[in-house]
Amino acid sequence: MSTLGTAIERVEDAALLMGRGRYIDDMPVAPGTGHAAILRSPHPHARLLSIDTEAALALPGVHAVVTGEDARAWSTPFIVSVRQPMEHWCIAIDRVRYAGEPVAIVVAEDRYRAEDALALIDVRYEPLDAVVDPEATLGADAPVLHEKVGSNLVSERSFRYGEPEAAFEAAAHTVTTTVRYPRNSCTPIECLGLIAAYDPGEDAYDVLSHFQGPLTLHPVMARALKVPGPRFRLRSVPDSGGSFGIKQAVFPLIVAMALAARKAARPVKWIEDRLEHLLAATSATNRMTRIEAAVEADGRIASLRLDQLEDCGAYLRAPEPATLYRNHGNLTGPYCIPHLAVNNRVVVTNKTPTGLNRGFGGPQLYYALERLMQRVAVTLGLDPLDVIKRNLVPADAMPYRAAAGAVLDAGDFPATLDHGAREGALDALRVRRDAARAEGRLYGIGFAAAVESSVSNMGYITTVLSAEERRKAGPKDGAVSHATVAVDPLGAVTVTADSIPQGQGHRTVLAQVVGDALGLAPAQVTVALEHDTQRDPWSIAAGNYSSRFSGAVAGAAHLAAVRVRERLARIASQQLNARPEDVRFEQGRIFAAGNPGNDLDFRRVASLVHWSPGSLPDGVPPALRETARWTPPQLTPPDDDDRINNSAAYSFIFDFCGVEVDRATGAVAIDRYVTTHDTGRRLNPALVDGQIRGAFAHAVGAAFYEELAYSEDGSFLSGTLADYLVPTACEVPDPQILHRDIPTPATPLGAKGVGEGNCMTTPVCLANAAADALGVESLDLPLTPARIGDLIHGPESTPPRP
Amino acid sequence: MKRLDRESRHRVALTLNGREANGWAEPRMLLSDFLRHELGATGTHVGCEHGVCGACTVRLDGAPVRACLTLAVQADGRRVDTVEGLASNGELNDLQKAFRRHHALQCGFCTAGILMSLDAWLESNPAPDEGEVRALLSGHLCRCTGYTGIVAAALDAAEARRREDGP
Ligand code: FES
Numbered sequence A: 001m002s003t004l005g006t007a008i009e010r011v012e013d014a015a016l017l018m019g020r021g022r023y024i025d026d027m028p029v030a031p032g033t034g035h036a037a038i039l040r041s042p043h044p045h046a047r048l049l050s051i052d053t054e055a056a057l058a059l060p061g062v063h064a065v066v067t068g069e070d071a072r073a074w075s076t077p078f079i080v081s082v083r084q085p086m087e088h089w090c091i092a093i094d095r096v097r098y099a100g101e102p103v104a105i106v107v108a109e110d111r112y113r114a115e116d117a118l119a120l121i122d123v124r125y126e127p128l129d130a131v132v133d134p135e136a137t138l139g140a141d142a143p144v145l146h147e148k149v150g151s152n153l154v155s156e157r158s159f160r161y162g163e164p165e166a167a168f169e170a171a172a173h174t175v176t177t178t179v180r181y182p183r184n185s186c187t188p189i190e191c192l193g194l195i196a197a198y199d200p201g202e203d204a205y206d207v208l209s210h211f212q213g214p215l216t217l218h219p220v221m222a223r224a225l226k227v228p229g230p231r232f233r234l235r236s237v238p239d240s241g242g243s244f245g246i247k248q249a250v251f252p253l254i255v256a257m258a259l260a261a262r263k264a265a266r267p268v269k270w271i272e273d274r275l276e277h278l279l280a281a282t283s284a285t286n287r288m289t290r291i292e293a294a295v296e297a298d299g300r301i302a303s304l305r306l307d308q309l310e311d312c313g314a315y316l317r318a319p320e321p322a323t324l325y326r327n328h329g330n331l332t333g334p335y336c337i338p339h340l341a342v343n344n345r346v347v348v349t350n351k352t353p354t355g356l357n358r359g360f361g362g363p364q365l366y367y368a369l370e371r372l373m374q375r376v377a378v379t380l381g382l383d384p385l386d387v388i389k390r391n392l393v394p395a396d397a398m399p400y401r402a403a404a405g406a407v408l409d410a411g412d413f414p415a416t417l418d419h420g421a422r423e424g425a426l427d428a429l430r431v432r433r434d435a436a437r438a439e440g441r442l443y444g445i446g447f448a449a450a451v452e453s454s455v456s457n458m459g460y461i462t463t464v465l466s467a468e469e470r471r472k473a474g475p476k477d478g479a480v481s482h483a484t485v486a487v488d489p490l491g492a493v494t495v496t497a498d499s500i501p502q503g504q505g506h507r508t509v510l511a512q513v514v515g516d517a518l519g520l521a522p523a524q525v526t527v528a529l530e531h532d533t534q535r536d537p538w539s540i541a542a543g544n545y546s547s548r549f550s551g552a553v554a555g556a557a558h559l560a561a562v563r564v565r566e567r568l569a570r571i572a573s574q575q576l577n578a579r580p581e582d583v584r585f586e587q588g589r590i591f592a593a594g595n596p597g598n599d600l601d602f603r604r605v606a607s608l609v610h611w612s613p614g615s616l617p618d619g620v621p622p623a624l625r626e627t628a629r630w631t632p633p634q635l636t637p638p639d640d641d642d643r644i645n646n647s648a649a650y651s652f653i654f655d656f657c658g659v660e661v662d663r664a665t666g667a668v669a670i671d672r673y674v675t676t677h678d679t680g681r682r683l684n685p686a687l688v689d690g691q692i693r694g695a696f697a698h699a700v701g702a703a704f705y706e707e708l709a710y711s712e713d714g715s716f717l718s719g720t721l722a723d724y725l726v727p728t729a730c731e732v733p734d735p736q737i738l739h740r741d742i743p744t745p746a747t748p749l750g751a752k753g754v755g756e757g758n759c760m761t762t763p764v765c766l767a768n769a770a771a772d773a774l775g776v777e778s779l780d781l782p783l784t785p786a787r788i789g790d791l792i793h794g795p796e797s798t799p800p801r802p
Numbered sequence B: 001m002k003r004l005d006r007e008s009r010h011r012v013a014l015t016l017n018g019r020e021a022n023g024w025a026e027p028r029m030l031l032s033d034f035l036r037h038e039l040g041a042t043g044t045h046v047g048c049e050h051g052v053c054g055a056c057t058v059r060l061d062g063a064p065v066r067a068c069l070t071l072a073v074q075a076d077g078r079r080v081d082t083v084e085g086l087a088s089n090g091e092l093n094d095l096q097k098a099f100r101r102h103h104a105l106q107c108g109f110c111t112a113g114i115l116m117s118l119d120a121w122l123e124s125n126p127a128p129d130e131g132e133v134r135a136l137l138s139g140h141l142c143r144c145t146g147y148t149g150i151v152a153a154a155l156d157a158a159e160a161r162r163r164e165d166g167p
């Protein structure tokens, strides 16, 4: 029996539970390997006047100190995806632009010694004014971060789809809201880390890390190191302690430590500590969105107008400004909204550069869109659920081309919503709310609906360029995934693929997928996912991001396994006297349909290929190793009207919840949470629900606790896990998870992404419930007791000074 | 009290998972670093080095402690138990199996610390309810699972132990 689609236990778990994982800090190192520590700027913005490293170098056990001068000698600035003369070096040169920016690296015989030496480096700074607010950074008196760019506005584009002006003119109502999405980060429990080496004989770098991709960044790193791609070998470790996008941010440090290895003339190991991680690793973008709807009397929305102000921190670090464009094609969410106007501005401020973070643009978009849906309902006096329902894309419109170009692939959104409302007992929740309110308690219900984009189009980021610029640069599109299935002389199966997992259980799922195709138990399939850019097939799309695994990587593995099966079927058909298409594979046996008694051992047929190529049927090549490549054909480049299908598949989510606000403390408690998903075919339901629960927990953190906060002068305020609060088992309730999954024709196995959706829906669903409880119009995250208290009681007055 | 010279390295001998082990440590060396890099017991993980995440939790003479807030020299002459000691002969113990059954881990980075806390706690709290398990777990951060599977695994293992021990 095939296990595909069943919740089998994970093959990863035994080793991890025994403490035998192999994470980056567990990996063996060569004798003499140096340990690195980074000196980071205490200033958010300053001129770098001088660096004196003499005392540090004199400390016994110190091998080298690396500074911006070395970066200048051996590297180039990272390439930027908008055409701007912005210089981002892996180590600061002349100027620092955020608190925590690397200024020097010490390599010593151990980490303790390296940190000792940091204290002996004497850096002279000339502090400059800093700006952290995305609106303030546009002001005439704001300090300009990049003098060569000349402005803190680094990209601006306007888009128009359909006839938005006419729609607004004709509309019965316009409803507007403005939201400010804060900076936060999914902070995996394992911080960043890597081991870098340099071979002067071949002028080649070799780095082992948990960099998760996308491998679009491989050429970015190789270019920064001034070597051709093959001489920048990037390998991944077997285990990673979580990522959620965050480990993409190790890439600038990979380049910096590669230089350190070169300077120290020995391999260098660097493990980031938590203080560095919170201060300077990465962050989601903070975004200010003004969103406006042209609404009919019944709540139907004819047009949207979005003004998005995206803050990417001090540098536009690749692939930014991708956070802003990842959902560009589906800016209208799960709704049928034919007309759309968008203005996008990207700014820099004196904060840590941004990057991948679970949900990637989705939390920011849906916070605005779903707050707006709630405001439409309140303004028109309608039930918020009716407003959502009336606007959903109907099932008979699938596949549906959204105004900005996303092709919503499959699904029955209204039926999924009804399923969720019914099975999740929404009526009972309403009764509960009314009862609570009758007692004078502050109770509210919130809703959110979204499409969750998965398997990113490599061309979506080029929507930031004009059609003219795109024509010059050449087309960008697709999303190629690779997987290889091999059968050895004893019939044992190996799978490799380009997924670079970070704890999600990809090895288990691929064993199920390939076992299913070949009629083998998952235990008979060995999956090895340590990726090596020098030896494994990969494309720029490779890696673990944009929920590409179940759609793209599992799909490619299935295709590779099917090719192996077809080859074995041809061989077996000769011996079974059957047509190849009638050959069946089950439980390690191969037989003709209708005649299971006359069967062959899978291992025996496989061994024939290895040992007796001469006896194979004509035209059957003597090999049992197949690499399949798959790219979704629907992922075309942005068209001349800037329509872009940014993702191969779009899952649907509908959430609702009940919250109670404590009038005295301002604390918001989740009373009930129901999340309903259409995620296509589920390959392993336990792992699917694990992804939903994990994203939900991140979202609870984003909704109530987490903010990478800065003071107005640019100092960072969330430097420890006692300041940056992460929810524990006491704060994360168990959501009710419902499914109404419809396999999509858009991916080989009918599966779609699932890991990011609740990061998009849950924060705004909780905020909508809090807004319903409090009857307030505007509400920004995180919903801390202090912020809610201000809404209930008015801001606290500052006590008079004595 | 033994006086330790700040500049030199000292012999630290302890019983690690029932076996004698020893290595060298400067007085400032953390127990987490000593276990991982001096003794090669890399099953204990480090997630924050300031006592919040709980990933580094080990048992010191039976009591759960944060290895990142303990100096290696403080463990001299004492018994240290880590996640590597839970399974025997390659077979997971009941708690570990419950974790696998309930999908109580994804990346596994927080898991060692959680197992060690639960291992100690369930000895003195054999019949916990869900609220108590969650309160105990609040000393640990997991970013992957949302905790549901961890809570279920702990309750399941506790109940199985009670059944085994009889009424
Ligand atoms: S590493 Fe010790 S508590 Fe986090």
Ligand code: FES
Pocket (backbone or CB within 6 Å): A189, A241, A242, A503, B104, B105, B106, B107, B108, B109, B110, B111, B141, B142, B143, B144, B145
């Ligand atoms: S399983 Fe990854 S942090 Fe808990």
